[in-house]
Amino acid sequence: MASKPSTPSARNRTLIVVESPSKAKTINKYLGDKYTVFASVGHIKDLPKKEIGLDFDHHYEPRYEIIPGKEKVVHQLKKLAAEADSILIATDPDREGEAIAWHISKEIGVTSKPVSRVLFNEITKTAIIAAIQAPRQIDDRLVRSQQTRQGLDKIVGYKISPFLWNVVLRGLSAGRVQSVALRLICEREAEISRFQIQEYWSIAAEFVTAGKESFKARLIRFEGDKPEIANQKQAEALAALIRKGNFAVREIAPRVQQRKQPLPFTTSLLQQAASNQLGFGSKKTMGVAQQLYEGIDLGKEGTTGLITYMRTDSTRIGEEAIAEARSYINQQFGKEYIGFGGAAKPGKNAQDAHEAIRPTSIFNKPDQVKPYLSADQFKLYELIWKRFLASMMSAAKIEQTRVDVEDSASKFLFRATGSRVLFPGFMRVYDDQKELDYEAQTSTKEEVEKELTVKLPERLAVNEPLALDDLDQKQSFTRPPARYSEATLVKDLDHFGIGRPSTYASIFSTLQDRRYVELEKKKIVPTELGKDVSLILVANFPDLFNVDFTAFMENELDKVASGEDEYEKVLDSFYKPLEAVLHLRKSNPIVPQNSEPVTCEKCGEGLMVVKWTANGKFFGCSCYPKCKNIKAISNNKAKPVDSAILCPSCKEGHMLLRSGRFGTFLACSGYPKCNTLLNLNKQRHIEPMKTPPVLTTLLCPKCGSPLYLRSGKRGLWLGCSKFPKCKGRLAWSTLDEKAQHHWEAIMAEHQKAHPTVQLTMIDGKAVPMTIPVDEIILKAEEAGLITSPSEEIVEITP
Helix, strand or coil, rough: CCCCCCCCCCCCCCCEEEHHHHHHHHHHHHCCCCHHHHHHHCCEEECCCCCCCEECCCCEEEECCCCCCCCCHHHHHHHHHCCEEEEEEECCCCCCHHHHHHHHHHHHHHHHHEEEEECCCCCCCCHHHHHHCEEECCCCCHHHHHHHHHHHHHHHHHHHHHHHHHCCCCCCCCCHHHHHHHHHHHHHHHHHHHHCEEEEEEEEEECCCCCHHHHHHEEEEEEEEECECCHHHHHHHHHHHCCCCCCEEEEEEEEEEECCCCCCHHHHHHHHHHHHCCCCCCCHHHHHHHHHHHHHHHHHHECCCCCCCCCCCCCCCCCCHHHHHHHHHHCCCCCHHHHCCCCCCCCCCCCCCCCCECCCCCCCCCCHHHHHHCCHHHHHHHHHHHHHHHHHHHCCCEEEEEEEEEEEEEEEEEEEEEEEECHHHHCCCCCCCHHHHHCCCCCCCCCCCCCCCCCCCCCCCCCEEEEEEEEEEEEECCCCCCCCCCHHHHHHHHHHCCCCCCCCHHHHHHHCCCCCEEECCEEEEEEEEHHHHHHHHHHCCCCCCCHHHHHHHHHHHHHHHHCCHHHHHHHHHHHHHHHHHHHHHHHHCHHHHCCCCCCCCCCCEEEEEEEECEEEEEEECCCCCCCCCECCCEEEEEECCCEECCCCCCCCCCEEEEEECEEEEEEEEECCCCCCEECCCCCCECCCCCCEEEEEECCCCCCEEEEEEEEEEEEEEEECCCCCCCCCCCCCHHCCCCHHHHHHHHHHHHHHHHHCCCEEECHHHHHHHHCCCHHHHHHHHHHCCCCCCEEECCCCCC
C-alpha cells in the first residue's frame, strides 16, 4: 500500500511562500533546515467569476473570494503560518505578485506572526540570501495599482460585453486593452485593402575597371533628379541612352562609423526577437523564460535559476553583473572589447522596477548548460545570453565607402556602397543586423530591408574611366503595408504605451481565443467577426477604445503605484463617462454596417439590416419575427483569383489562388475532378510540385493501413496513407538493410517516372518562380490573360 505524502511542517522555522513549485524547489536547495518553502501555485483569491465584484456604492471596493480548488492550499498555508516563527512572502516582484502577497497576508494575518515581503529578481543563492536579509512591508500602493487595473478590466468586460450581445451576438466579449489592439489590427488591414499596387523599374549597371575588376552600381540620378521609371518602355529608353555614355569615377567617399552595441532585453524586445529569430509566439516565449527564471536542474550543481526576472521594461544592469561581464569579456576577447555597459535612459512609459533580462551568471555559457535544457529552453537562453554579452561589449567600427560613377555629360549618376569591418566589437557575439535594424524602425508598416552592399575593387581612383559591361533593368511593384506579426504588434503596443510587460503575451492569445483574429503565415489577420466587433466598438465608444486614452490610463495606473493618484479617483474618471455613453447607446446603438438600409420588399415596413449568427451574417428584416425575410450577404471573402497558370496535372484547369485555414495556396479550377495543389512559401513564391508518394505493402503500426513512402529533407520516411485521420509512422531505421535497399530502389524508379514538373502559363510561357504569386497574377492581368477578381457572394443560413 502506497504511503501518503508527508505534510510539510514549519515548526520553529521561517515560512517562505512563493508562487511556483519549481521555484520553491530551487529556493529550498539554497536554504537550510531553518526554512520551509511552500508554493501557493499562483493566486489564491480573485474577484468573483460570474459577477463584476466591485461595490459601486462604496468606493468601488473589490470583493474577493477564494478561487475554487484553492481551499486546500489556503488551509495548508494557515497551518504552516500558525507553526512558523515568521513568514516571508516571495511572490513575483511585480504588481501581480504584490497582490498575491497581499491576499496571502490577509488569509494568514490572524496568526499574529510577523509577515514580510521579499523580492527575488533572480533565483540564485547570492540573490536569495541577500533578499531574505532585506525584507520589507507589502507595498499597498502596488496592490492598489493592480486592483485598479483589474477594476478597469472588469468594468469594460461586464458593462460593454452585454452591449455587444444585444447589438451583434451573444457570447462576445470586449477588453480594455485587447479591443484597442484589435482596432490597430483592423485599421492596418483596411490600409492594405485600400492600397493600390503600382509598377516601377530600377536600373543597375555593371562597371569594369582597367584592371578588369567589376562592381555593380544603381542609378540614383537622371538629369539631377531621382529617376522615376514607371514601365518597361521607359526603362528600355533610358537604358539605350545610358549605353551611349562614357563613364568615370566621380567621387570616392570612405566613412568610418560606429555600430552601437544593442541594449539588453526588456520583455518587449525579448518577445520580438524570439518571434523574429526563433519563431516563438509571445506566450511560448514567456512560458520558456519562466522555466529559465525559476530554475533548471544542472546535475551536480542542482537546480539553478539561469535568467533574471523576465517581466521588465528596464534596460538597467546591476553593478555586480556589469563587473562580471567585463571580467568575462576581458578573458575571452581582450580589454579592447569591454564596453561602457550602461543602460539607455528609460522610456517615458517604463516603470524601471527591475533590471533588464540577463543571465544570472555570464559564466553559465549556453554550450555548458545545453545538456540540461530542452531545445526551446536552449534557444531562448542562448538568445538572452548572447544579447546581454553583446550589450556589455564595445561598439563595432565599420568603414563604409560610397563610390559615385557619372557619365561625361553629367546626365546619369550611379552609386555603389561597399563596407568592411575595421573592428568587430560586439559583432563577435551578436551579428544579427537585421534584428537591430528592425528594432531601430519606428514604423511597423514596412518590412525591414537591409541596404545591399557590394564588393568594391581593391584599386579605384577618382576620374578613373570605367567600361559599361551590362545593364540590369528590374521590374518591381509597390507593396501594401505589412500585416502585423506577433513581434510587430508587441512593438507598436510598447511604442504607444498600451499594456505592460506582464500583459503583452496574453493580448494576442485572447484575441485569437475570441475568434477575432487568425494567424496566417505568422501574420495576424482579423476575421470578419473581429472587423465587425471593432467597427461597432469604435463607432459607439470612440473615446474609450483609442490608443491615446488607453495609454493615458496605463499612466494613471503607474501614478496609483507611485502614490500620485488614487484608486477611486481613477475608476471614477473611467466609469462615470462610460456609464453616460452606455445609457445613450443601449437604446440607440450605432451600427455602421446598417448606415444605408433598404426597405424590406416583402413586408414594406421593416428595414433590411445586418444580423449575426454563429455561422456568419446576413440581411434580415427589422420586423422579425413578424416578417422573416432574409437575404445572403457578401462576407468580404475574396473570390478565388485566377493565376493564369495551367494546371500541371489535368492540363485543362487553371490554378486558382485560394485562402484556407493554413494560409493561401493554388488549387485547380477543375476540383473535385482534379485535386492538384501548389503551396506558397513565406515570400509567396510558388513551391515546386512534390513527387507523389509510393504506396507500399508495409502496414501502419497504428491502424494497419498501407504506408506511404516519401522523400524528405532527411531522407526516406514512412507515413500512414490515411493521414490526417491517422498520423501513424514507421521509423525507417526499423527496417533491415535488405528491406531498405528494396524500397530505395523502388523510390529511385518512381522518381524517374515522375520528373520535376515545369509549370507554364495558359499562353505557354514558363511560370516565373522567383517572384511572388501576386506579381504573377498582376502581369497576367496586364497581358490580358485574366480579368481582375470580384467579390464572392456566399449564402449564409441564419
